[in-house]
Amino acid sequence: MSNVFYASLGKDYRCVDYAKGSYVYDTEGKQYLDCAAGIAVANIGHGVTEVIEAIYEQSKKCSYVYGGTFTNEAKERLSEQIIRLSPEGMSKVFYCSGGSEAVESIGKIARQYQIEAKRPSKYKVISRWQSYHGNTIATLSYGGRPSWREKYDNYLMHMPHIAQCNCYRCPYGLSYPNCKLPCAEELERVIKYEGADTIAAFLIEPIVGTTACATVPPVEYMKRVREICDTYDILFCVDEVITGFGRTGKNFAVDHFGVVPDLISVAKGLGGGYVPIGAVIAHKKVTDAFEAGSKNLMHSFTFAGNPMVCAGASAVLAYTVEHNLVQRAAVEGEIFLKKLKKALAELDIVGDIRGIGMLLGIELVRDQKTKEPFAPALNVSGFVGNYCFEHGLLIASGVIGTADGISGEALQISPTLILTEEEMDFAAKILKEALTEATRRFR
Numbered sequence: 001m002s003n004v005f006y007a008s009l010g011k012d013y014r015c016v017d018y019a020k021g022s023y024v025y026d027t028e029g030k031q032y033l034d035c036a037a038g039i040a041v042a043n044i045g046h047g048v049t050e051v052i053e054a055i056y057e058q059s060k061k062c063s064y065v066y067g068g069t070f071t072n073e074a075k076e077r078l079s080e081q082i083i084r085l086s087p088e089g090m091s092k093v094f095y096c097s098g099g100s101e102a103v104e105s106i107g108k109i110a111r112q113y114q115i116e117a118k119r120p121s122k123y124k125v126i127s128r129w130q131s132y133h134g135n136t137i138a139t140l141s142y143g144g145r146p147s148w149r150e151k152y153d154n155y156l157m158h159m160p161h162i163a164q165c166n167c168y169r170c171p172y173g174l175s176y177p178n179c180k181l182p183c184a185e186e187l188e189r190v191i192k193y194e195g196a197d198t199i200a201a202f203l204i205e206p207i208v209g210t211t212a213c214a215t216v217p218p219v220e221y222m223k224r225v226r227e228i229c230d231t232y233d234i235l236f237c238v239d240e241v242i243t244g245f246g247r248t249g250k251n252f253a254v255d256h257f258g259v260v261p262d263l264i265s266v267a268k269g270l271g272g273g274y275v276p277i278g279a280v281i282a283h284k285k286v287t288d289a290f291e292a293g294s295k296n297l298m299h300s301f302t303f304a305g306n307p308m309v310c311a312g313a314s315a316v317l318a319y320t321v322e323h324n325l326v327q328r329a330a331v332e333g334e335i336f337l338k339k340l341k342k343a344l345a346e347l348d349i350v351g352d353i354r355g356i357g358m359l360l361g362i363e364l365v366r367d368q369k370t371k372e373p374f375a376p377a378l379n380v381s382g383f384v385g386n387y388c389f390e391h392g393l394l395i396a397s398g399v400i401g402t403a404d405g406i407s408g409e410a411l412q413i414s415p416t417l418i419l420t421e422e423e424m425d426f427a428a429k430i431l432k433e434a435l436t437e438a439t440r441r442f443r
């Protein structure tokens with residue numbers, strides 16, 4: 001009997017042995033193609049020697065010092081690399097150990113920014129339904145995935161939510177561009193109802209990851225919500241924990257829309273699975289307010305920015321740039337999307353195949369015409385995920401709630417950014433088999 005407190009206590013977990021490139025191997029010698037990159041983490045692939053050596057070399061010198069006492073060369077270097085890749089005007093990086101801590105930090109930095117800027121009544125964060133921002137109490141409060149929130153509902157903070165921007169399942173039943181984007185205008189309506197003097201920040205996943213699986217809004221949406229934030233002195237914050245550092249074919253998802261955010265949370269692709277790291281990238285507008293004000297951010301974590309973790313992340317970013325993985329994700333992602341559409345679009349069970357770069361999603365439906373979802377209890381996406389797993393393909397499945405928060409299912413395809421076209425063909429073949437079998441069973 002295992003002493004691990006697993007999330008699924010009834011599940012028989014296979015044990016990993018090693019991983020290299022886009023492949024993972026279990027202790028029974030079975031090979032899996034990693035089309036999930038863990039969970040959109042292993043962007044540069046597994047087992048990259050340069051990264052492992054960078055961590056080893058730094059650890060030999062010094063693994064850990066407290067960030068409140070010392071800075072370190074790896075942290076300074078990593079911050080320069082991050083700012084070089086970030087949108088114009090981003091100026092400083094706050095470190096932590098993962099995505100939830102990064103988003104939690106966004107909330108606190110935004111709150112303190114408003115105090116520094118002499119607007120102390122502003123504290124609420126508006127976010128959107130059908131989003132995921134992390135699993136701590138504050139980040140669950142920002143998030144919009146009902147199934148993950150419901151057990152903790154009475155712990156959650158009052159944080160207003162607006163509808164998602166999802167043209168496949170428009171919450172207003174309209175079609176773009178005739179719709180005039182009521183999903184963006186709703187932000188202004190809620191700001192007025194809540195009181196602009198209470199709102200510190202608006203937080204979104206610019207391209208939604210695990211909750212809606214790769215929904216990409218129109219460019220005008222992003223421009224309009226940025227404009228609304230400026231009108232009411234609200235920070236525009238983007239959660240790029242899943243999209244940051246190349247996954248969507250640009251350094252950041254927000255780069256697709258030609259807008260500059262005030263705060264960006266990042267994690268997964270920054271450490272690439274080699275080190276646990278998260279960060280908040282802050283615009284000069286934000287850091288200037290701190291410089292002119294208290295000069296003291298009341299927020300920190302014990303492991304934040306330690307030399308070993310920063311050396312690993314610095315090597316991950318250097319590898320990403322040196323091997324043009326961001327451009328590669330743009331080009332190869334388009335090819336992968338086409339291949340998936342060709343292989344799967346005819347299957348009755350497939351409602352939508354979407355995404356950008358190497359963040360792709362397949363929405364499953366009971367009826368293609370009406371977009372009626374399956375009953376959540378059937379867990380059709382879980383079935384598809386298991387079939388793929390047994391046939392040597394890792395994808396992220398079991399995403400339920402894409403239609404209305406309760407029902408609607410999707411598969412997330414978020415492979416390493418080094419996936420080859422032959423590997424895409426293998427993935428498309430297994431997915432087709434899995435979805436054909438699911439059609440036979442569930443329709």
Ligand SMILES: Cc1ncc(COP(=O)(O)O)c(C=O)c1O
Nearest residue numbers: 098099100132133134209241242
């Ligand atoms: C957009 C987004 N924000 C936050 C998180 C939480 O990150 P972590 O699991 O590292 O705490 C995730 C994780 O999937 C995510 O996708």
